[in-house]
Amino acid sequence: MFEILGYTFMQRALLASTVIGIVTAVIGVYVVLKGMAFIGAGIAHASFGGVALGFLLGLNLIATASVFSLAGAIGIGLVSKRGELREDAAIGIFFTASMAFGVLLVGLLQGYNVDLFGFLFGSVLAVSREDLVLSVALGAVVLLTVGLLYKELMFISFDPEMAQVVGVPAAQLYYLLLALIAVTIVISIRVVGVILVEALIVTPAAAAYQLTDDFHRMMGIAVGIGVLSAIAGLFLSYWLNVASGATIVLTATALFALTALLSPRRRRASTPTAGGSEVPS
């Protein structure tokens, strides 16, 4: 049944999916708690312009996608800071523009054998050795950065204003978080594509959120669900002979549905909470 593991392409796919499962889940915890889900989707879509440009110019697609997604991330950060335009409106403008640009370029490429579908929805079995090395290296950078700034990133997700008051560089950390989201998206594009990558960021973290009210545990559970979705989804897609990116995403969705049913939050919502002990002792 697992003889498939003997193939190099499958080993690469498995390793790449696992790395992405971990990194997207970790970043996803901050994205979900800080209410940045739409920002994540925006950055992901913005990277499509970069993918198409890379194709046209014959450059490394991860490099050109990085430029676009980072530019999108910083643009979103700048707009949300200045506050002249609603952040969600700005994201809507940016990411559709970048996608439209990508579509135009793809039009120019007609006649070439462009795996457009693969970039939109992922093609994990096409992960090259180079892609894998790059994913692992960039994924390690993201995880290391989060590890070092774990408590600060939690603080700015919870209460950025107070973080600033006590001298945590909240504004700079917000840009850093946007950049980390951008890098996470770029390394995930090969496996799940620009359209579906948002699911890997949001779904495992949202599922973990259903199961615990402890930040650290949420992080651990999210990683578990992310990795499980990636590996189980990959095998399912092989056995069922269906698209791998979509299967990974739907596996995560199924796990989310399960956690929503099991959620202690749901149970708690129907029982009275800690009111009544207001009288000082």
Place this chain on the structure above:
Amino acid sequence: MGVEVIPAVELENVTVTYGRTVALEDVSLRVAPHEFVGIVGPNGSGKTTLLRTILGLVRPVRGEVRVFGLPADALGPMRHRLGYVPQIAPVDIRFPVHVLDVVLMGRFGQIGLLRRPTAADREAAYHALERVGMQHLADRQIGQLSGGQRQRVFVARALAVEPELLLLDEPATGVDPGARGSLYELLNQLHQEGMTILMASHDVAVVSQLVDQVACVNRRVVLHGRPEEVLGDEALEGCYGRGAIFLAHGRLPHIVVRRHPEGETPPVRPPEG
């Protein structure tokens, strides 16, 4: 004040605008170290903006703000010794974080980047919870608390900093009368211990009994002086506008409203009890 001391807070001709709206105009204010200053004024008069300007969260378009002699946007390590309790903390109460963790976050600035909180940090956070009488709820997720309990947790977070300067914006918001009494008693104690405190409040009765100095803000600082000077009938009318008069019921003064100016709802603090 004969002896020259560096003021804890000093504003010089400070003007703050939000777009075209002028929130503070040409405000000058000095707060001596160890002083407890009450900031009163009608709704929308700039009390919150005044506190946020001192914290460096809002930059003035004109004028200078200094905290312990340093510019508000370049405080250095003193930055880690500011305690702030916002009127309504802009947080998602469903955030998966426990009461003690919230208080501990107050110390993240002084702990510094790349370092983890130590046992001493946890102890300081727990002690701050004890001071607001919330240590028994240290393990609760913050969404499980009532609004008033949560407000006291945010007071504890400000105290966990071990602040040189404590700024509070209507700290009694949502806190029930019993707990409110202990909160004010706590502020009084902190004041006795030598902490410099600025508290925005429209509870004039409380302010007059707790503080050394009152600043009455209405876009400008209209008055600044000892409570008995500032909280007089005519003086207060100058700050709150013509509609308001100042009544003393026994020892508790209240603002009541004589008549409503058109299209405006003046602040009303009806007599309690």
